Amino acid sequence: METYVPAAITVVRRSVGWPGIIAHERRGKSGAVDYPGGIRQHVLYCFLDSLRSDVFLNGQKETVHYKAGDCRFTPAGRPVAFRWIGDVRVLMLGFQPWFFDRVAAELNTPAALPAEINTRKLSARHPVSVLMQQLHQELDATAGAALAAEGLARAIAVQILREFDHIRGAKPAPAAPPLAVLKVVELMRTRIGDSLALEELAEVAGLSPFHFARQFKTATGHPPHDYLIRLRVDRAQELIRQHSREWTMAAIANECGFADQSHMARHFKRVLGVSPGEFAEANPSLR
Known part of the structure; x- marks a missing residue:
């Protein structure tokens, strides 16, 4: 994720990864970033402290207020820009697109997700957010932490696809069986x-x-x-x-x-x- 992490979010507390998945815990200051071509990975952000963020989509701005534990999902390849005010402490979980493709195929659902998802807040009590909080705790554990964390990351991918399946854009063209x-x-x-x-x-x-x-x-x-x-x-x-x-x-x-x-x-x-x-x-x- 280093190639598109905002410059204002520079401090990495820890970083762990598995095939197709990587997790970073980061800290930083106020800043802004623009991705006119979208990012290369799907990224789930779990805000560990409260944060106000402006999201810019299709020339429109929407302000979203996050409480500690709330999450936001940014799909790969969708133009979007962000601006945030104040200190930020966030757990970022990145998924390679091919990994999402694999999970989507197993769920018999398309992997493509619209950019509008960037403005949708997942509350701290949402299943995705709860799993992210468990993942955060596992990163501090010892025996079995890597295995448990990888399982949680895969479960999060399933929950994201289930959550956003009903708000996709235009129906995709018929695919091969x-x-x-x-x-x-x-x-x-x-x-x-x-x-x-x-x-x-x-x-x-x-x-x-x-x-x-x-x-x-x-x-x-x-x-x-x-x-x-x-x-x-x-x-x-x-x-x-x-x-x-x-x-x-x-x-x-x-x-x-x-x-x-x-x-x-x-x-x-x-x-x-x-x-x-x-x-x-x-x-x-x-x-």
Whole structure:
């Protein structure tokens, strides 16, 4: 999340991450930020202290007052600007879009969410906010904290999709049957190191290559090749967490189907915003 964290929020108390998910607790001062192209990750903010924030959408300003424990969700890729007054102490939970795609597919719902969600406050008693408060407590725990925190983060993603499912924008175009898409995704996971042709994937889905490519993107938000790359990056994160002390980055790249270490690093940076080495440094268990 470093690439778009407002400059006014500079102090990081702690940072933990899992494949597709990262949590930061940050502190800062009054400030403003503008994202004309949107942010690259979905981010849930849990305000640990009271805060007043102005949200700018489509040229309109709306002021939202947050109490301690209240939350706000900012979807990726939606233009938005913020201004806030006073000290800020916030727990930020970022989700890679591909991770949200996966959860949405399991819930049989689209992952795309409108920018207007930025003005909707989730009270401290909302299930999402309660889970965020539990996550905040787990970050201070010892035994089993990482496992519990990861489970909470995944539960939060489910609750967010449930909460905002009914306020989506225009109905998306018809997608390939979810079962067909999931069959292709499962094939990608099983053969993650192989070079998979579009024709082969389309045959598994039971569609022509043209219709498969279009409908796969409608269902997941990504072209088939890009989705496969993201699965490889996901796998690389897992291997870095499990074997970074024994395996070289070149070995991990080869295991995940990348041409070489630089090929993996390029896509790792594009998808996650950090290099493989920076990802390893952000995980305390790997230090």
